[in-house]
Amino acid sequence: MQIEGVKIKDTFAEAFSLYGTRLIITAINRKWVMEAARSVTGFATSIIGCGCEAGIEMELAGEDTPDGRPGVAVLIFSVSPEELEKQLVARLGQAIMTCPTTACYNGLPTEKRLEVGAKIRFFGDGWQASKLVGETRYWRIPVMDGEFVVEEGFGYCKGVGGGNFLILAESQEAGLEAATCAVEAMGQVPGVILPFPGGVVRSGSKVGSRYKFLTASTNTPYCPTLAGRVASELPPNVNCVLEIVIDGLNLEAVEEATRVGIRAACRPGVVEITAGNYGGKLGKYHIHLHKVMG
Amino acid sequence: MATLHLQLKAQPEVPLEADCLSPSALAGKTLKEIAAQPLLYGNGRAQLGDFFSLSGSLADGHLHLEGDLSRVKYIGAGMEGGLLTIDGTVGMHLGSGMAGGEIRVQGQVGDWLGAEMKGGLIWVEGKVGHLAGAGYRGEKMGMTGGTIIIKGSAGDEVGARMRRGLIVVTGDCGDFPGVEMRAGTIMVWGKGAARPGANMRRGTLVLAHRQELLPTFVYNCTYRPVFLHLIWRHLQELGLAVPEHLRQAFYERYLGDINEVGKGEILLCQSLS
DSSP: OEETTEEEOSOEEEEEEEEEEEEEEEOSSHHHHHHHHHHHTTTOSOHHHHSSEEEEEEEEOGGGSTTSSOEEEEEEEESSHHHHHHHHHHHIIIIITTSTTOEEEEOOOOSSEEESHHHHGGGGTTOOEEEEETTEEEEEEEETTEEEEEESEEEOEEEEEEEEEEEEESSHHHHHHHHHHHHHHHTTSTTEEOOSGGGOBSSOEEEOOSSTTOSEEEOGGGOGGGBTTBOOOOOTTOOEEEEEEEEESSHHHHHHHHHHHHHHHOOTTEEEEEOOOSTTSSOSEEEEHHHHHO | OOEEEEEEOSOOSSOEEOTTOSHHHHTTOOHHHHHTOEEEETTEEEEHHHHEEEEEOOTTSEEEEESOBTTEEOTTTTOOSSEEEEESOBOTTTTTTOOSSEEEEESOBOSSTTTTOOSSEEEEESOBOSOTTOOOTTOSOSOEEEEEEESSOBOSSTTTTOOEEEEEESSOBOSOTTTTOOSSEEEEOSOOOSSTTTTOOSOEEEESSOOOOOTTOEEEEEEOOHHHHHHHHHHHHHTOOOOHHHHHOOEEEEEEOTTTTOOEEEEEESTTO
């Protein structure tokens, strides 16, 4: 298969089950809501190294947020509901509650809830107060600029982590341009995040290492500087590979983001689009590139 | 929509207690059975059909009452669901102990509206008497859930001993709003009266007009409480337009009553001061 002269390899991305949740963060203006969103999603690129994967899903206008202020939807994924709750309590407490003027609400109305506000409230040292509005309980925690309002429970669902595709380009410039276009296009797809910096990974990894203390190491078959020296997967004219990793609340969203991203990445200077997998033996979900793009 | 219409045909000379008058209490009954529902008439007994003419059906859970019901008490008491609409003046204890559903009134309502209510919505287009949402004498708690919207004025002791829920009075209210309040939220958009929040332990009293507070309330700060916007949105979803000046205003926060736990709050809107 070819799109705009770019070869789409007949392979698949291997993705895994993760548990995901959506936070709605609001603040007095866009500057402060973005500060909070960037902070809470910081150092959350890979579950293996960071405990969770997180990213900004979309910005929200005041009319789309619970308190009428500018907002951001953030998705956070982890390996289990317990670990997800632990990450949420830590990240909300350290990165959102600390940020001036913010409030944080549940953005996933599922029946099962993670106790987040219910735990963070104790920071109020006995001066925290709850407010039941309709059927939803919020906690008001006194802080130095007023109050931090946080919803008591946050919904979660089984999602999909580790959807991916790789852009094989003639040059670093061409690869980066294609990846940037893909990320921008994928940003319009609801229900997904791209957890790596700017949505792009340059240090893709393979399972295992020659060193016993490492569980993963650099993706040697896709490193241009090792082509010819190791078993390489790179065509001769490829000098840069960038990967885009996708986490989503469901498989459909991840597939849609993959489709949109690959189409946007098919630009001059891109030789091939492929995907990372483990032979289909590890991940529950197989996202076949030809099927998605068909 | 199938609605059961009840028209008052004979004005009771003494109070009539009609706690059977709710969609949930009458659900599944034939018109004949409904007409035979027992009422307390003074110290005697009567049947619903003695005072009301009946027509229609309760198939969609909608009961509509018409007439001067000022001597009919306990309408909608203990109601669990459905829609009860009333055109006319209503007597005491409307919706007391109600757990669910909606009551909508076009007219005045007597004392003890929604007393010890547990859930649901009561919406009154008119003034109401004393002790709306309150707890009965000797009881520890007033309403423990639900919402009461009063588009008019209210009497004394609105939300007395209230434990949870929301009361909005768009007009003026009488003395002691939120007296001995445990939790929940009361909003008075008109002019308030004496001693708001007396002996309140927790909960929120939002007053749109400046007024003198008891000395047992301590000024904290002036700010824009974010949580109020959650309530404004909730009210708008219920169909109540919130005045823009209340949405945009700064509020002075007072904590009290320090005679009690001292964790209640009065929020005084600055814009109408």
